[in-house]
Amino acid sequence: MTRNLRLLTKLGGRMALKKISTSQVELGMFIHGFQGNWLSHPFWKARFVVADEDRLETLRASKLDAIIIDTDRGIDVPANEDQAAATITSAPRPNGTMQARQFERRTMPRPAPALAQAAGGNSAAFRSGPVPVAREFGKARQTAGKARKVISKVFLEARLGKAPRVAEVAPVVEDIYASIQRNPYAFSGLMRCKAESETIYQHMLSVSALMISLARQMKLSPNDTRNAGMAGLLLDVGVSRLYVNIDPHAGGISAIPSDVWHRHPYIGKDLLEAAGEVPEDVLNAVMRHHERLDGTGFPQNLSGSQVDLLSRMAAVCDTYDHIVSGMLNGHAADPANAMQELIEMRDVFDGEVLDRFVEALGVYPVGSFVLLRSERIAMVIDQNPEEPAAPTVRTFYSLANRKRIVPKTIVLSNCFGEDAIIGVESLDGLGLPPVEELREQILTGKAPQG
Numbered sequence: 001m002t003r004n005l006r007l008l009t010k011l012g013g014r015m016a017l018k019k020i021s022t023s024q025v026e027l028g029m030f031i032h033g034f035q036g037n038w039l040s041h042p043f044w045k046a047r048f049v050v051a052d053e054d055r056l057e058t059l060r061a062s063k064l065d066a067i068i069i070d071t072d073r074g075i076d077v078p079a080n081e082d083q084a085a086a087t088i089t090s091a092p093r094p095n096g097t098m099q100a101r102q103f104e105r106r107t108m109p110r111p112a113p114a115l116a117q118a119a120g121g122n123s124a125a126f127r128s129g130p131v132p133v134a135r136e137f138g139k140a141r142q143t144a145g146k147a148r149k150v151i152s153k154v155f156l157e158a159r160l161g162k163a164p165r166v167a168e169v170a171p172v173v174e175d176i177y178a179s180i181q182r183n184p185y186a187f188s189g190l191m192r193c194k195a196e197s198e199t200i201y202q203h204m205l206s207v208s209a210l211m212i213s214l215a216r217q218m219k220l221s222p223n224d225t226r227n228a229g230m231a232g233l234l235l236d237v238g239v240s241r242l243y244v245n246i247d248p249h250a251g252g253i254s255a256i257p258s259d260v261w262h263r264h265p266y267i268g269k270d271l272l273e274a275a276g277e278v279p280e281d282v283l284n285a286v287m288r289h290h291e292r293l294d295g296t297g298f299p300q301n302l303s304g305s306q307v308d309l310l311s312r313m314a315a316v317c318d319t320y321d322h323i324v325s326g327m328l329n330g331h332a333a334d335p336a337n338a339m340q341e342l343i344e345m346r347d348v349f350d351g352e353v354l355d356r357f358v359e360a361l362g363v364y365p366v367g368s369f370v371l372l373r374s375e376r377i378a379m380v381i382d383q384n385p386e387e388p389a390a391p392t393v394r395t396f397y398s399l400a401n402r403k404r405i406v407p408k409t410i411v412l413s414n415c416f417g418e419d420a421i422i423g424v425e426s427l428d429g430l431g432l433p434p435v436e437e438l439r440e441q442i443l444t445g446k447a448p449q450g
Helices: 053-061 083-088 096-107 133-159 166-182 186-191 199-217 222-234 237-241 264-275 280-288 309-325 335-344 351-361 435-443
Strands: 006-010 016-020 030-035 066-070 115-117 124-126 369-372 376-382 392-398 403-411 421-424
Touching: 133 166, 133 186, 133 199, 133 237, 133 376, 133 435, 166 186, 166 199, 166 222, 186 199, 186 435, 199 222, 199 309, 199 351, 222 280, 222 309, 237 264, 264 280, 280 309, 309 335, 309 351, 335 351, 369 392, 376 403, 376 435, 392 435
Parallel strands: none
Antiparallel strands: 006 016, 016 066, 030 066, 115 124, 369 376, 369 421, 376 392, 392 403
């Protein structure tokens, strides 16, 4: 057995895992895991087939300590490098032809999400991801539940002066990204439902998801997308040392003295610098996410090219969530109204970044309540990225009859003029549940029928 190659484990003859050096990776190998620093590779998923030259070269050039391969799901190292290991491994290996077929099967591109029949309606529903919003909503809730425990621990330890560790927050970013990959809108939709934790924790999760969605829309590299998600998660870690109440019912950020609030970027950067291993782009975003291109931001009054790309992205995502959550002034805004308010602030943001943000979330983001031409009130439940102003909605209330109705899903981008959005609608005085509870009922398909 070579010094850089070791058989790790074999479970019931079904799994043969080996540790190899980066130089030994070949096309057709199934990567089971990595050994080394989380920032030493640009891959979001640890398990995949090395299917192209770009991935191969990236793996070989990485600073990983070692790579774990599964020889039952991909090709093995050459026999002359692993004679001893081959003797130890008693599980039957596929012959070359079967191995080639397995490799081909795993690397065949999957068809793009197709039109699917909408539940509760007659329109063909554009499915924005491999998993429908309602189904991913439950998984997103589990992801958020686990993430809150990690964030709570990091936040409380930061309050005691302990620097957050990248290894603790990295899995949270990975899980949020995985949820967004399955459906781009379910996790952000969950963030607009009833909060199950402190406002600041909800905000950190929400901004991380928004940053990942924006990075994907901007087609940033996997490593930059990862950094965007991490930056979103850690932007306000410095708030832990301010000992202030930013809950909407307490008046939000507007109730905090500005000289106190303006300290948190410095505190956050200092905490993360002490932790080490935090990418410089993330540190910059933590320091500069309140800077504005016209120089009106804080804490350094930077302007124009002094504000880096990740910080420009963070400024948009952070401000949007402040508005929509009520953290800004104590009054939560409908997502569509928050988006409009953001658009009206275009002069202080990077216009290109803002445009990509609108494309990523839609003009009427998931969770928006809208009035249709048919005098029905509906909630936005999904998006068609090709038509940001024509989302998929689910009706639930008739203004004409002043009562709830049997929900119906309408894909406005494909309804042939059946209906259209007139504008954002207030639910005040309609006898409906609180908006956070109502959103959850509609997103999960559990809204009471008329």
